[in-house]
Amino acid sequence: MNQDELKRLVGQAAADYVQQNVASGAVIGVGTGSTANCFIDALAAIKDRYRGAVSSSEASTARLRAHGIAVLDLNEVDNLPVYVDGADEIDAQGHMIKGGGGALTREKIVASIAREFVCVVDASKLVPVLGAFPLPVEVIPMAQAAVTRALAAQGGAPALRRTADGKPYLTDNGNVILDWSGLQIEDPVALETRVNQIPGVVTVGLFAQRGADICLMGTPQGVQRATYRA
Known part of the structure; x- marks a missing residue:
């Protein structure tokens, strides 16, 4: 199949x-x-x-x-x-x-x-380990740059999600998404907690x-x- x-x-x-x-x-x-x-x-x-x-x-x-x-x-x-x-x-x-x-x-x-x-x-x-798929992080638009820096400081490479015509992708809530690639998430619960505490983050796509x-x-x-x- x-x-x-x-x-x-x-x-x-x-x-x-x-x-x-x-x-x-x-x-x-x-x-x-x-x-x-x-x-x-x-x-x-x-x-x-x-x-x-x-x-x-x-x-x-x-x-x-x-x-x-x-x-x-x-x-x-x-x-x-x-x-x-x-x-x-x-x-x-x-x-x-x-x-x-x-x-x-x-x-x-x-x-x-x-x-x-x-x-x-x-x-x-x-x-076996989460992270090959880029981790989505929904962010209030005014915090995009600040959250990008905060994520990059922890490793990996966060990038703004864009539509096919190059515009920022917007969620149903009117926010942007950073797709955070290059991760190996050994402790999903701890990372979920840490990312959700960054000002401007609405939520992270870790369900741990x-x-x-x-x-x-x-x-x-x-x-x-x-x-x-x-």
């Missing part, structure tokens, strides 16, 4: 997991990106079981609504039984790099109130303090499941 087929396979597996483990009438947390899109497409077949979804991006909101799935504001929801999202990298402890699609802050907010984080990836995303509880990984042999937290 190619990568797109693996993503569809794991997206369907996530929808099956939700159907088997989440009571009807619940609200489902939904992430952003190509694998999350496959989950949204599969979720559409069982949408009548659930009250709706909370979305982590404008793009996912549009896809959910196109399937006739109600999208609720997070402020209207007391709790989420599950949050399903992809990752750019995941390690053997369930720590992740996320934010390649630019939705890291909203993803982290939604994940923070979910009882269970189900990560959906293809096997190429499993790594609140990592995945379960990973559903698409492989040529089928979907493999890893559990990190009881």
Whole structure:
């Protein structure tokens, strides 16, 4: 199977997991990106079981609504039984790099109130050490230069993310993203804490303090499941 087929396979597996483990009438947390899109497409077949979804991006909101799935504001929801999202990298402890699609802050907010984080990836995303994928850092625009210097002082090479026409990429929140390359992240929890303390940083795309509880990984042999937290 190619990568797109693996993503569809794991997206369907996530929808099956939700159907088997989440009571009807619940609200489902939904992430952003190509694998999350496959989950949204599969979720559409069982949408009548659930009250709706909370979305982590404008793009996912549009896809959910196109399937006739109600999208609720997070402020209207007391709790989420599950949050399903992809990752750019995941390690053997369930720590992740996320934010390649630019939705890291909203993803982290939604994940923070979910009882269970189900990560959906293809096997190429499993790594022994995080950092080959550039680490996204969402930054308030006026702090771009200051944060760039602060990150560079710790090693690696932070660079402003740009659109295809060369303009600064802006998140749904109106902020910029620095993609921090050249890292080997031996202690993801410590780095997440340290970067989040830099003035001007909105959040860093390390999901280590609140990592995945379960990973559903698409492989040529089928979907493999890893559990990190009881």
